[in-house]
Amino acid sequence: MAAANAETVVAERGGTVRRWPALAMLVVMLLALVLASLRLGTVALDWGTLYRGMVSANPADFPVLWNLRLPRTLLAVVVGAQFALSGLILQRVIRNPLADPGVVGVSGGAGLAVVILLLLSDLLPGVAAGVGLAGLPWAALVGGLMVAALVLALAWRNGLAPARLALTGIAVGAVLNAAVMWVVVVWGGSRTETTLMWLAGSLYGRDFSHLWLLLPWTLAGLLALLPALKPLSLLRFGDHQAQTLGLAVQRWRLLALAVAVVLAASAVAVAGPMGFVGLIVPHLARLLARGSFAAQVPVCLLLGGVLTLAADIVGRTLASPLELPAGALTTLLGIPVLLYLLIKQGGRS
Amino acid sequence: MTLSAERLVLGYRGPASPRTIVPELSLSLSRGAIHCLVGPNGCGKSTLLKALAGVLTPLSGRVCLEGRELAQWGHRPLARRLALLPQNPEAPEDITVRQLVAHGRFAHQGLFGRSSAADRAAVADALALTGMAGLQNREFQALSGGERQRAWVALALAQQADYLLLDEPTTFLDIGHQLEVLSLLRQLNRDRGLTVAMVLHDLNQASEYADRLLVMDQGRLQADGRPAEVLTPALLRRVFGIEAAWVMQQHDGRRHPQMMARLPAQERATETGDADVFG
Amino acid sequence: MELDNRELSCRATVLALFCLLLAAAATLISLAWGERWLAPQQVLQALRDSGDGVDGFVVQQLRLPRAVTAVLVGAALGMAGTLVQSITRNPLGTPDLMGVSAGASFAIVLGYLVLGLPPATLLPLGTAGGFAAGLLTFAVAWQTRLNPTYLLLAGMSIALFFFAAITLLLVTADTGANGIYYWLTGSLMNRTWDHVHQLYPLVVPGLVLGMAFARVLDLLTLDELTTAAVGLPVQRWRLVLGLLAVVLTAATVAVAGPIGFVGLVAPHLVRLALRRSAGGALPHRWLLPLSALTGAALVALADCVARLVGVPVGILCVLLGGPLLVLLVRRQGGAG
Numbered sequence: 001m002a003a004a005n006a007e008t009v010v011a012e013r014g015g016t017v018r019r020w021p022a023l024a025m026l027v028v029m030l031l032a033l034v035l036a037s038l039r040l041g042t043v044a045l046d047w048g049t050l051y052r053g054m055v056s057a058n059p060a061d062f063p064v065l066w067n068l069r070l071p072r073t074l075l076a077v078v079v080g081a082q083f084a085l086s087g088l089i090l091q092r093v094i095r096n097p098l099a100d101p102g103v104v105g106v107s108g109g110a111g112l113a114v115v116i117l118l119l120l121s122d123l124l125p126g127v128a129a130g131v132g133l134a135g136l137p138w139a140a141l142v143g144g145l146m147v148a149a150l151v152l153a154l155a156w157r158n159g160l161a162p163a164r165l166a167l168t169g170i171a172v173g174a175v176l177n178a179a180v181m182w183v184v185v186v187w188g189g190s191r192t193e194t195t196l197m198w199l200a201g202s203l204y205g206r207d208f209s210h211l212w213l214l215l216p217w218t219l220a221g222l223l224a225l226l227p228a229l230k231p232l233s234l235l236r237f238g239d240h241q242a243q244t245l246g247l248a249v250q251r252w253r254l255l256a257l258a259v260a261v262v263l264a265a266s267a268v269a270v271a272g273p274m275g276f277v278g279l280i281v282p283h284l285a286r287l288l289a290r291g292s293f294a295a296q297v298p299v300c301l302l303l304g305g306v307l308t309l310a311a312d313i314v315g316r317t318l319a320s321p322l323e324l325p326a327g328a329l330t331t332l333l334g335i336p337v338l339l340y341l342l343i344k345q346g347g348r349s
Numbered sequence: 350m351t352l353s354a355e356r357l358v359l360g361y362r363g364p365a366s367p368r369t370i371v372p373e374l375s376l377s378l379s380r381g382a383i384h385c386l387v388g389p390n391g392c393g394k395s396t397l398l399k400a401l402a403g404v405l406t407p408l409s410g411r412v413c414l415e416g417r418e419l420a421q422w423g424h425r426p427l428a429r430r431l432a433l434l435p436q437n438p439e440a441p442e443d444i445t446v447r448q449l450v451a452h453g454r455f456a457h458q459g460l461f462g463r464s465s466a467a468d469r470a471a472v473a474d475a476l477a478l479t480g481m482a483g484l485q486n487r488e489f490q491a492l493s494g495g496e497r498q499r500a501w502v503a504l505a506l507a508q509q510a511d512y513l514l515l516d517e518p519t520t521f522l523d524i525g526h527q528l529e530v531l532s533l534l535r536q537l538n539r540d541r542g543l544t545v546a547m548v549l550h551d552l553n554q555a556s557e558y559a560d561r562l563l564v565m566d567q568g569r570l571q572a573d574g575r576p577a578e579v580l581t582p583a584l585l586r587r588v589f590g591i592e593a594a595w596v597m598q599q600h601d602g603r604r605h606p607q608m609m610a611r612l613p614a615q616e617r618a619t620e621t622g623d624a625d626v627f628g
Numbered sequence: 629m630e631l632d633n634r635e636l637s638c639r640a641t642v643l644a645l646f647c648l649l650l651a652a653a654a655t656l657i658s659l660a661w662g663e664r665w666l667a668p669q670q671v672l673q674a675l676r677d678s679g680d681g682v683d684g685f686v687v688q689q690l691r692l693p694r695a696v697t698a699v700l701v702g703a704a705l706g707m708a709g710t711l712v713q714s715i716t717r718n719p720l721g722t723p724d725l726m727g728v729s730a731g732a733s734f735a736i737v738l739g740y741l742v743l744g745l746p747p748a749t750l751l752p753l754g755t756a757g758g759f760a761a762g763l764l765t766f767a768v769a770w771q772t773r774l775n776p777t778y779l780l781l782a783g784m785s786i787a788l789f790f791f792a793a794i795t796l797l798l799v800t801a802d803t804g805a806n807g808i809y810y811w812l813t814g815s816l817m818n819r820t821w822d823h824v825h826q827l828y829p830l831v832v833p834g835l836v837l838g839m840a841f842a843r844v845l846d847l848l849t850l851d852e853l854t855t856a857a858v859g860l861p862v863q864r865w866r867l868v869l870g871l872l873a874v875v876l877t878a879a880t881v882a883v884a885g886p887i888g889f890v891g892l893v894a895p896h897l898v899r900l901a902l903r904r905s906a907g908g909a910l911p912h913r914w915l916l917p918l919s920a921l922t923g924a925a926l927v928a929l930a931d932c933v934a935r936l937v938g939v940p941v942g943i944l945c946v947l948l949g950g951p952l953l954v955l956l957v958r959r960q961g962g963a964g
Binding site: 200 | 718719720768769771777778780781782784785786788789791792793795796798799800809810812813889892896938939940942943944946947949950951953954957958
């Protein structure tokens with residue numbers, strides 16, 4: 001008995017120890033990127049200005065830092081973390097490595113809502129004055145949540161079978177994306193680039209109001225996830241096994257999906273559908289640090305933040321003053337890393 | 350001229366260095382005999398079986414069937430001579446037993462071939478031998494564990510190979526079905542001259558059914574021969590870490606050796622009573 | 629398998645006839661409808677005349693190539709979708725997931741928007757780009773012996789990469805983004821015999837080859853060890869059939885833009901339609917040709933409607949196929 005206990009302890013500690021270097025590395029990377037993000041841009045801030053701005057009692061004296069850089073940096077980190085966590089949950093719950101926030105219809109719903117709002121504000125200038133661009137995040141949030149609910153309702157039949165959910169989600173998502181493309185093609189005209197930019201996912205021109213809009217959802221999602229960590233680890237064993245271990249499978253699956261949807265929809269609302277982060281990061285995290293679901297959550301959160309922030313920095317500095325969409329850049333940055341890790345790991349399997 | 354392995358090194362290639370499972374092993378199966386491979390978990394039995402079947406490429410050394418290296422046989426000619434039932438085979442959704450078993454005929458039909466009368470006869474034969482004829486139109490996923498295992502055995506039989514390699518063919522089976530499968534294999538061995546090699550866990554069954562017993566530990570062959578000669582208390586202690594002895598039991602008008610086993614003494618210091626068996 | 633299930637044969641034949649009829653009707657409407665409305669007899673007349681008359685020109689040079697392209701594209705995608713789903717053993721597999729559509733699209737956007745190449749060179753360029761991306765996918769997954777999960781992951785990654793690159797090109801482009809965006813939605817507008825000539829030398833042999841290997845695909849749905857044990861070299865055939873799907877898809881994307889959704893839906897529609905009568909797994913001998921036919925009917929119909937309402941065919945395929953898929957998945961209900 002004692003021997004067995006010692007073995008378990010060693011195994012558990014071994015698992016944690018292997019995870020710490022990855023976590024530490026990610027934290028360092030994130031801090032470095034945050035500093036870089038605050039400094040770099042069309043107007044570069046030197047270290048002195050940066051320091052004075054951060055400690056200043058009067059933020060209004062440092063508008064670039066407080067109105068542009070800081071909210072944008074924080075948003076990139078939070079949004080990236082949310083997408084990553086949402087993807088991690090979805091891949092676990094749907095048990096398909098191809099799952100991402102697009103699969104539950106969030107991106108499609110948000111995209112369509114935004115495009116329709118833009119269209120309306122073009123057709124009816126009165127509405128534009130009333131709702132304005134400030135209404136975009138709300139429209140995206142409502143659209144994303146509504147379509148996700150629709151997907152879940154369509155796929156529900158005495159429970160949520162993973163395969164049925166995935167197929168339904170992909171079908172609905174594809175229909176919505178097609179509708180978005182249709183609207184853009186028919187009506188886009190000179191505004192195609194603007195719309196594309198939003199659809200590609202971007203943090204251009206975001207400020208603290210976006211962050212305040214996002215944070216309640218972030219907190220709600222994370223809090224709701226805490227009790228679900230253990231059940232989600234069990235879901236990996238398959239429905240029957242999980243059930244005999246005492247898990248109310250359908251209830252936890254629904255809760256987990258709801259969390260994933262909320263995280264993704266609110267992130268889409270402020271940054272556009274950067275859904276690829278949700279697909280790539282969980283895989284990267286798994287390849288970097290193995291372990292239980294709970295162990296992967298922090299890795300995923302940090303990695304999502306790092307990837308998105310890095311993409312945003314590159315996006316606004318590479319072709320400055322032109323803005324490149326961070327959503328596309330996360331993919332361009334993340335995919336080569338993912339492929340490298342895949343090849344490296346592939347040899348081992 | 351039989352199935353033989355020469356200086357076989359087996360393992361899985363890693364990114365840096367290969368993970369060796371069988372360091373070096375030579376072996377030649379006896380034509381027309383039933384071979385049982387036994388050994389503790391992780392000793393390399395399944396790996397060896399896969400290499401013998403040609404589905405795992407050796408890191409070095411070679412496996413030959415009738416003097417010709419397996420890789421030179423070509424996939425389908427080899428599959429006509431040699432069938433493998435892996436440990437955890439998976440069937441696609443919706444497939445029926447008959448469809449599954451018919452896949453065993455691939456090696457006889459080729460890429461484009463339709464099934465011939467001979468194919469149909471072989472499938473019917475395999476289904477009848479395994480007692481699956483009555484279930485042939487049932488969906489595989491709806492079968493019980495024992496029925497599934499018998500369906501897989503039927504698939505291997507439908508190949509009509511003269512070498513049959515099976516990785517734990519009795520798992521998931523109740524004792525009745527275990528004996529049925531083993532008796533079936535013995536019957537095929539006696540009637541049709543099939544050479545059988547299988548991984549088994551039950552040492553009593555292995556010694557009952559094997560003509561030749563191969564004991565593996567840590568990737569090496571520890572013993573090879575007739576069960577009664579091989580399974581000595583000393584070997585069982587060394588390989589399995591158990592205190593064991595054979596007692597002769599009278600059953601069904603015959604005397605059968607029956608193994609009694611327990612963990613070494615220090616683990617069971619408080620328990621006594623069966624010392625006379627091991628004494 | 630060798631027991632030819634009579635009910636299955638009947639229902640499969642009915643389904644095939646239905647698809648053919650649908651495709652034929654859609655084609656006929658496509659030939660008749662347009663600025664110049666022709667009655668059915670006039671269409672037949674126009675098909676037969678030398679092509680000098682206005683009707684003859686309109687039907688033979690404008691409408692017929694578009695209709696033929698639609699049928700070829702649909703059949704190729706239906707076949708490619710089945711191939712990908714079977715070799716990856718994943719019902720969500722589509723030709724898009726081999727990176728082909730993205731690679732072809734990227735090559736074309738790059739050629740058109742950045743390099744300013746003439747349209748004639750874009751077709752082979754797109755096919756080559758798609759093929760290259762497909763090869764890249766297989767190269768990345770090769771070390772895992774083309775393990776299905778790795779293959780899909782690699783393909784999806786490469787697809788995402790190229791689509792992101794396209795987005796960057798579009799966003800940074802000064803002009804022409806709107807036009808190329810239209811192409812990216814998948815369209816059959818203004819397709820000529822040149823496109824057909826580009827398409828059929830790849831698609832027709834591809835369809836024949838795919839059907840010839842029906843038996844191999846049946847086997848590939850078993851697990852890897854069993855497949856190998858019954859005498860099929862698994863990795864080699866995953867590569868061969870995967871590349872076949874890559875060629876079929878690359879050819880269609882170059883001509884019609886990325887409309888890969890057809891490849892996802894067609895095999896599912898066939899499977900779900902024949903689920904009850906198959907009495908077991910639907911053999912690829914039936915699944916492959918029926919998926920090709922369903923794909924052809926779907927694209928022909930979508931293009932017909934696309935011309936009526938002025939929406940790109942790729943979008944219409946999704947708008948038609950998506951709800952259908954949802955409906956069928958729901959009806960299938962009990963399973964899973």
